[in-house]
Structure formats: structure tokens, C-alpha cells
Amino acid sequence: MAEMLALDFMQRALLAALLVGLAAPLVGIFLVQRRLALIGDGMGHVALAGVAVGVLTGSSPVWAALVAALVAAVVVELIRTSGRSQGDVALAIIFYGGIAASVVIISASPKGTPANLTAYLFGAITTVQPSDLWVFGALTALIIGTVSLLRWRLYAVASDEEYARSAGMPVLALNLALAVLTAITVVVSMRVVGLLLISALMIVPNAAAQVLGRSFRSSLLWAVVIGLVSSVGGVVISYAANAPSGGTIVLIAIGWYLVAAVGAAVWARGRRRGHREAEGHGHEHGPDCGHEAIPHDDHVDYLHDGHLHAPHLGHYDEHADHAELADHVERDGHAGHAGHAGHYGHADHAAPTSPRAGSDRVRRLVASQPSVPSHRPHARARDDRPQAHASTGDGLGRPAAVRGLHVGPTTAHTLAGRGRDGGVGDRLSHARCPCCHGRDRRLADRRGRGGLSPLFDRRPPSPSALSTLRPHGRGRRPGCRNLGRAGQRRARLPGGTAYRRVGRSLRLLLAGALFGNTGTPSRGSASLSGASILAWS
Amino acid sequence: MSAPSPAPSPAAASPAPGPVIELRHASFGYGERAVVTDVSLAVNPGDVLAILGSNGSGKSTVVKGVLGLAQQFTGEVDLFGMPRADFHDHPRIGYVPQRHTLSSTVRSTVREVVGTGRLSRQPWWGRTTGADRAAVERAIDLVGLSDRSSVDVADLSGGQQRRVLIARALAGEPDVLLMDEPTAGVDAVNQHVLADVLRRLVEHGLTIVVVTHELAAFEDLVTRVVVIDAGQVRFDGDRATFERTSTSVLHDHNHHHHDDELEDPDGGSVVPVTIEVPRSAHDASGRTHG
Numbered sequence: 001m002a003e004m005l006a007l008d009f010m011q012r013a014l015l016a017a018l019l020v021g022l023a024a025p026l027v028g029i030f031l032v033q034r035r036l037a038l039i040g041d042g043m044g045h046v047a048l049a050g051v052a053v054g055v056l057t058g059s060s061p062v063w064a065a066l067v068a069a070l071v072a073a074v075v076v077e078l079i080r081t082s083g084r085s086q087g088d089v090a091l092a093i094i095f096y097g098g099i100a101a102s103v104v105i106i107s108a109s110p111k112g113t114p115a116n117l118t119a120y121l122f123g124a125i126t127t128v129q130p131s132d133l134w135v136f137g138a139l140t141a142l143i144i145g146t147v148s149l150l151r152w153r154l155y156a157v158a159s160d161e162e163y164a165r166s167a168g169m170p171v172l173a174l175n176l177a178l179a180v181l182t183a184i185t186v187v188v189s190m191r192v193v194g195l196l197l198i199s200a201l202m203i204v205p206n207a208a209a210q211v212l213g214r215s216f217r218s219s220l221l222w223a224v225v226i227g228l229v230s231s232v233g234g235v236v237i238s239y240a241a242n243a244p245s246g247g248t249i250v251l252i253a254i255g256w257y258l259v260a261a262v263g264a265a266v267w268a269r270g271r272r273r274g275h276r277e278a279e280g281h282g283h284e285h286g287p288d289c290g291h292e293a294i295p296h297d298d299h300v301d302y303l304h305d306g307h308l309h310a311p312h313l314g315h316y317d318e319h320a321d322h323a324e325l326a327d328h329v330e331r332d333g334h335a336g337h338a339g340h341a342g343h344y345g346h347a348d349h350a351a352p353t354s355p356r357a358g359s360d361r362v363r364r365l366v367a368s369q370p371s372v373p374s375h376r377p378h379a380r381a382r383d384d385r386p387q388a389h390a391s392t393g394d395g396l397g398r399p400a401a402v403r404g405l406h407v408g409p410t411t412a413h414t415l416a417g418r419g420r421d422g423g424v425g426d427r428l429s430h431a432r433c434p435c436c437h438g439r440d441r442r443l444a445d446r447r448g449r450g451g452l453s454p455l456f457d458r459r460p461p462s463p464s465a466l467s468t469l470r471p472h473g474r475g476r477r478p479g480c481r482n483l484g485r486a487g488q489r490r491a492r493l494p495g496g497t498a499y500r501r502v503g504r505s506l507r508l509l510l511a512g513a514l515f516g517n518t519g520t521p522s523r524g525s526a527s528l529s530g531a532s533i534l535a536w537s
Numbered sequence: 538m539s540a541p542s543p544a545p546s547p548a549a550a551s552p553a554p555g556p557v558i559e560l561r562h563a564s565f566g567y568g569e570r571a572v573v574t575d576v577s578l579a580v581n582p583g584d585v586l587a588i589l590g591s592n593g594s595g596k597s598t599v600v601k602g603v604l605g606l607a608q609q610f611t612g613e614v615d616l617f618g619m620p621r622a623d624f625h626d627h628p629r630i631g632y633v634p635q636r637h638t639l640s641s642t643v644r645s646t647v648r649e650v651v652g653t654g655r656l657s658r659q660p661w662w663g664r665t666t667g668a669d670r671a672a673v674e675r676a677i678d679l680v681g682l683s684d685r686s687s688v689d690v691a692d693l694s695g696g697q698q699r700r701v702l703i704a705r706a707l708a709g710e711p712d713v714l715l716m717d718e719p720t721a722g723v724d725a726v727n728q729h730v731l732a733d734v735l736r737r738l739v740e741h742g743l744t745i746v747v748v749t750h751e752l753a754a755f756e757d758l759v760t761r762v763v764v765i766d767a768g769q770v771r772f773d774g775d776r777a778t779f780e781r782t783s784t785s786v787l788h789d790h791n792h793h794h795h796d797d798e799l800e801d802p803d804g805g806s807v808v809p810v811t812i813e814v815p816r817s818a819h820d821a822s823g824r825t826h827g
């Protein structure tokens with residue numbers, strides 16, 4: 001290893017591999033998004049003609065290739081935009097013209113034979129010149145800079161060009177920018193990966209990342225990681241095995257793809273076994289559907305006839321059975337809390353001296369509260385909540401405890417809020433809670449400082465923008481002065497038993513490591529959504 | 538504008554006195570062919586304008602013409618009192634295209650798709666601020682998808698995807714919303730939720746132009762109706778007039794909405810009007826737009 005790193009040409013090859021591994025997937029994801037996976041291949045063909053001209057004239061093949069690829073990129077994009085039915089054929093002519101010209105030109109040069117092209121086509125570690133490195137470095141910096149500035153615009157144009165145009169985005173300019181980035185990537189890759197294989201390094205890491213990632217952001221990160229590992233690893237192996245670097249790099253990337261695909265399939269099967277689907281679930285939960293929304297880890301469960309239903313892909317998962325619910329209730333010592341209600345019910349309005357007193361307070365509030373007049377189809381589901389509420393904390397058996405869960409965020413909080421300023425205000429008072437919604441306060445402050453148009457300004461802050469709720473004991477911050485002594489002590493204790501805690505964090509870690517929950521995480525998804533529309537009306 | 542020096546408030550200033558959108562003898566089409574001809578139309582601030590008409594009559598073409606997505610052959614289009622060529626305040630217009638699904642070539646969460654609706658309010662060199670994030674979350678919340686904001690849009694149902702498109706238009710906090718069949722494939726409960734949301738936005742001064750086949754989905758929200766037939770405006774008037782004359786305007790396409798038992802009975806003035814079209818015609822149009 002040390003011996004390998006001591007070699008000048010290996011240092012250069014590794015650096016070049018680092019640059020390609022970084023740049024190629026960054027550009028490739030937009031090509032995948034626009035179903036242009038093969039366009040990089042075509043540009044490689046044209047760049048080869050540039051290389052041939054460089055060899056013939058004795059100038060730098062890198063610069064000649066760059067010029068050829070840039071011209072091809074712009075022409076290709078303009079042909080594509082014109083939308084002519086012959087566009088496809090025109091592209092084929094350009095691409096094959098490029099590779100044909102390169103073969104002819106290079107055989108015309110005195111010291112060249114078509115065999116010289118092999119290194120350019122498939123990559124070789126010995127060919128990176130010191131001067132190349134500066135060019136590659138500058139070009140890669142350009143790619144990274146452009147993508148990080150424009151990535152959401154490139155994303156928007158690639159996902160819905162018509163909408164992007166209606167929103168006033170410079171669609172043609174952005175498409176040209178992407179074409180130019182593709183051309184530059186092709187040139188950066190010409191030494192270690194090769195012009196025929198660069199397209200693979202743009203696409204294959206992204207294919208694997210699509211399996212691993214859960215969002216555009218996280219899949220882009222995964223693609224860069226896989227691209228880097230493949231390109232640097234490929235150069236090292238190609239040195240050890242004396243193989244062409246380009247082929248090795250691409251094979252490693254494909255290997256990652258296979259590992260990812262198989263791993264995801266196995267994991268999905270394991271999960272399918274591990275999670276229960278709610279059977280025969282015709283109803284779609286959502287805000288205003290009439291069911292309690294209960295934040296749970298990174299998502300929202302809906303309390304549906306004593307079951308917790310969590311939206312998952314096209315179906316609903318069962319997220320706790322009665323025994324588990326009752327378990328929460330027991331551990332927390334009062335039915336009103338059960339992981340959620342207490343989190344809300346504490347605090348800004350009720351400020352109970354003891355949990356039991358708190359739930360009494362809530363019960364009285366509920367008893368004095370006329371049932372919500374509602375014209376929504378789900379009104380009935382909401383109407384019977386106060387009764388369930390009234391039985392809360394009566395120390396009945398398990399069924400009652402489970403029903404006690406109905407004292408969820410919506411009811412307790414809405415009631416309390418209504419007592420103050422007529423319903424809408426409860427969101428606002430939530431923002432003031434020092435314990436759970438410090439984050440919300442920051443958002444609310446920003447909103448106050450302007451930036452949003454007056455139209456949206458006058459509305460109460462949205463619960464989903466407001467709260468990141470944590471379930472159970474973890475939702476309480478030790479510093480919260482509303483918690484009381486017992487609550488403070490409990491807040492210092494982690495939620496759940498040690499065993500469960502370790503299990504959960506291991507699961508999260510594993511899922512994060514394997515499946516890219518690193519990107520846009522579930523921030524805000526564990527929100528009070530169920531109550532949102534309700535609170536606005 | 539000669540406003541008095543202490544300007545009343547930015548909110549009061551934003552609905553310009555003139556029409557928000559004005560078409561004068563405009564013709565729009567694709568390629569060489571004009572599809573709608575000689576359309577004159579003024580949308581005033583606070584209007585909730587419904588565009589009705591059968592499949593292929595050119596409703597979407599009018600909307601696209603306003604946005605500059607269809608070719609304009611003759612006439613003028615003014616947006617907020619400015620010729621369209623000079624209009625650059627794009628975030629003031631929100632667009633919900635007529636499409637049933639979102640492209641799903643790469644993973645995209647609901648939040649990311651809705652976030653693209655916010656881009657027009659951000660300078661290209663700028664970063665996403667907290668206010669941007671809050672607006673996106675609120676838009677998602679408004680369409681009732683906040684429990685799924687981290688879900689891949691490819692995993693959503695068709696109706697949910699339509700709601701994502703609506704949220705995307707709302708994320709830019711527009712003053713006018715142009716919606717092309719936003720309720721197609723959205724169930725009764727969520728249509729109702731959407732109508733509620735739109736009502737609140739209208740109360741805050743939003744102007745809405747909506748292409749629809751189901752007037753009933755918008756309850757009593759719609760104040761004005763325009764009927765387009767074979768590329769021509771056949772009717773332009775207030776809701777009441779439309780309902781008095783609807784039988785003659787719409788020929789025999791007029792049916793009553795069967796779901797209206799589900800709807801709120803206390804808005805007694807609501808007379809549901811639905812233009813129902815044969816299933817096959819719907820499918821055929823889907824192909825042309827796909």
C-alpha cells in the first residue's frame with residue numbers, strides 16, 4: 001500500500017479517481033431523472049474525436065476533447081429542445097460521426113494507430129499527466145459548485161419542465177447547463193475511467209443509490225459515496241491486478257448495485273414479516289379524517305378503533321396492539337398521557353400538579369365543552385370522543401386505558417386553546433411552550449420578521465411547521481418548568497426500558513447506515529397534522 | 538401609481554385595482570394550429586372563476602396561454618396590469634397542471650416536490666431559509682399530506698399526487714392560482730377539505746381560476762363561470778346567471794352530482810352542476826396530455 005502510494009503516477013491516478021468519483025454521480029442523477037442515461041456515452045464518442053485531433057496536431061488531448069464535448073453538448077441539447085421527430089436520428093449521426101472520425105483521424109497521424117485509443121476508451125492509471133490534474137481539479141470544482149447552487153432548479157426542470165417554465169425558470173439555460181456539465185464530466189473522466197465507460201460511472205452509482213436512498217437528497221449523497229468508493233477502489237485494484245482501471249471501476253460500481261438491490265430485497269422481506277398491515281382498510285387517514293393523530297417516532301399514527309394505524313406506502317401498518325398501548329399507559333402512571341396527551345396536556349394550559357390532577361382537569365374541561373358542531377363526514381367519529389375522554393384516568397381495566405388514549409393532542413389541546421382565544425390560538429400557545437417547541441418558536445419568530453407574503457402571514461402557524469414531537473418520555477425536556485418535579489425526573493429518564501431503547505437506536509442506526517435515512521429526515525413528519533385543518537376552521 | 542405617502546399596508550396594496558389577468562382577443566394553440574380563438578376575459582381580484590367545457594374544447598389551452606406555455610397567435614395577455622412579456626413576478630401565479638401523476642424516475646419525497654414550488658421565491662444563489670421551509674410545510678399541511686411529507690411521491694395514490702401538485706402551487710404563496718382540474722381523482726372528503734382551504738385563501742385575497750368538470754366540488758366558492766366550447770368562449774357570467782341558463786348553455790351534458798348527499802346541506806343555495814363526460818373521452822384526452 002505504502003509502496004503504491006509512493007508512486008507518482010499512482011498519486012495522480014488516485015487524485016483523478018477521487019475527482020471523477022465525486023463529479024460523475026452528481027451530474028448523472030439529473031440524467032437519470034430526465035431519462036437521458038445514455039447521453040454521456042454519446043458525448044464520450046464525440047470527445048474521442050477531439051482526442052484524435054489533439055493527438056494528430058500534437059496539442060493537449062484534454063483541451064481538444066473538452067472543446068469537442070462542449071460543442072456536442074450544446075448542439076445535442078438544442079436538437080433535443082427543438083423537439084423535432086428526426087432529433088433522435090440527428091443525435092445518432094453526431095455520436096457515430098464522432099467515433100468514426102476519431103478512428104480515421106488517429107490512423108492518419110504519424111505516430112498513432114487505432115490501438116492508441118484504447119487507453120482513452122477504457123482508462124489507464126499510468127496516463128494522468130501532472131498538468132491534467134490541475135485541469136481536472138478546476139473542472140470538478142466547477143461541477144460541484146454549479147450542482148450545489150443549482151441542484152433544486154435542475155431537479156425542478158428535470159421533474160416537470162412545463163411547471164418550471166410556468167414558474168419563470170430559465171428552462172433552456174438550465175438544460176444547457178446540465179449538458180455542459182455532462183460534457184465536462186466526460187472530459188474529467190477520460191484518463192482513469194475512459195470515454196466509453198464514463199456514462200456507467202454517471203449512471204450506475206445512481207442506480208444503486210435509488211435503491212438505498214429515501215429522498216432525492218439522500219440518494220444523491222449515496223450516489224456520491226458509491227461513486228467515490230468505486231473509482232478510488234477501482235484504481236487501487238487495477239494497480240494490484242494490473243487491469244484497465246475503467247473496467248475495474250465500473251465493475252465495482254455494478255457490484256455495489258447488486259449488493260444494494262439484493263440487500264434491499266432481503267431487508268424488505270424481513271420488514272414485511274416484521275410489520276403488520278391493517279387488513280381491509282378502505283378509509284384514508286389524514287387531517288380532518290376524524291381520527292386522532294398521534295406522533296410516533298418519525299411518523300404519525302392514527303387511532304382507529306383502538307388500533308394505531310401508520311401510513312406506509314399504499315397501506316396502513318398496525319403500530320401497536322392493545323397490550324402495548326396499555327403498557328405505555330401503565331408505565332406513565334396516568335391514562336391521560338400515554339406518550340402523547342401528556343406531552344401536550346402538561347404544560348402551557350393545564351399545568352397539573354400531579355398527573356392525575358391533570359387528567360381531572362382535562363376531564364372537567366371536556367365535560368363542560370359542547371360537542372364540536374361539524375358538518376364533515378367524519379363528524380361522528382369526533383363526536384364520541386368526549387365520552388371516551390370522560391372515562392380517562394378512572395383506573396379502569398385495560399380497555400378503558402386504551403380508550404383513554406383518545407385524550408390525544410387534538411382534543412386536549414384544542415379544548416385548552418379554545419378556552420383562551422377561541423380555538424385557533426392553541427397552535428400559537430403551543431409555539432410558546434418552552435418544553436417541546438423551542439424549534440417552533442424560532443420558526444414563528446422568523447415568520448414574524450417577514451419574508452412570507454402578507455397573505456400567508458396572517459394565518460396561524462401550521463402545526464407541521466411547528467412541532468417536532470417526540471413520543472413518550474423523550475418528548476419532555478428536562479428544563480421545562482411546566483413539567484413539575486415528577487415530570488422533570490421522568491424527562492431525564494429516557495423513554496422505554498433500556499432494552500427497548502438500545503433496540504430502537506440500533507434499528508435506527510442500521511436503517512440509517514443501510515438505507516439512507518440520512519437525507520431529508522423525518523423532520524416535521526411527526527407533526528400534529530391530524531388537528532391542523534381542524535384548528536383552522 | 539400615486540399612492541399617498543403613508544401606504545396603507547402592503548396587503549391592501551397587493552390586489553391591484555385592475556384585473557389580475559386580462560385577455561384581449563387572444564388566440565392560443567400549438568405549433569401552427571390555433572386551438573382557442575379570440576378569447577377576451579378579465580379576471581378580477583377576488584374572483585373565483587370556473588372554466589367549464591367538454592374534453593378538447595380548449596380549457597387547458599387557455600390556461601397554458603395565460604402562462605405562456607402555449608403558443609400565442611393574436612391578441613394580448615396582461616398579468617397584474619403588465620403585458621406578459623414584461624411580467625417577471627412569477628411567484629404571484631401558482632399553477633396546478635392537468636396531470637394525474639408525477640414523474641418518478643428518481644426518488645423524490647413529497648417535501649422535495651413541493652419545495653420546487655418555492656424556488657421562484659428564492660434567488661438562484663440563495664439558500665433555503667427557514668421561512669421557505671415553513672411555507673413548504675404549510676402548503677403540505679394545507680392539502681392534508683403532512684403525515685406523508687417524507688414519503689416517496691411514487692408511493693402515493695393518484696389523488697394524493699394531485700394534492701402534492703396543489704401544494705406545490707401553494708408553496709410559492711401566490712396571489713392567483715390557476716388550477717387545471719385539481720379535483721380529478723380526489724375523493725369527496727378531500728375535495729371538501731380542499732374547498733375549505735381554498736375558501737380560507739380566498740378570504741385572504743387569493744384569486745382563483747379553476748378548470749373543472751365538477752362545479753359541485755367547489756361548493757359555493759365559485760363566483761363566476763366561463764364556458765368554453767370548440768375554442769370559443771360561449772358563456773361568461775356570474776354563478777347565478779349560469780345556473781339559470783345552464784341547461785341551454787351546456788346542451789344536454791348537465792347531470793346532477795350524485796355525491797351531493799355527502800355534502801353540507803346547510804349551504805342551501807348550492808345547486809350542484811356536473812358536466813359528466815364519457816369515460817372513453819377522458820382516457821383519450823389523458824393521452825394527449827401525458
Ligand SMILES: Nc1ncnc2c1ncn2[C@@H]1O[C@H](COP(=O)(O)OP(=O)(O)OP(=O)(O)O)[C@@H](O)[C@H]1O
Nearest residue numbers: 567572590591592593594595596597598599822825
Ligand atoms: N401539446 C399539444 N400539442 C398539439 N395539440 C394539442 C396539445 N394539447 C392539446 N392539443 C389540442 O388542443 C385541443 C384542446 O385541448 P385542451 O387540452 O385545451 O382541451 P381541454 O378543454 O383542456 O380538454 P380536457 O377536458 O380533456 O382537459 C385538443 O383538440 C387537443 O388535440
Ligand SMILES: [Mg+2]
Nearest residue numbers: 596597635717
Ligand atoms: Mg384540459
Ligand SMILES: [Zn+2]
Nearest residue numbers: 285289290291
Ligand atoms: Zn381516519
Ligand SMILES: [Zn+2]
Nearest residue numbers: 296301310319
Ligand atoms: Zn407508529
Ligand SMILES: [Zn+2]
Nearest residue numbers: 281304309316
Ligand atoms: Zn385506520
Ligand SMILES: [Zn+2]
Nearest residue numbers: 275312316317
Ligand atoms: Zn406497511
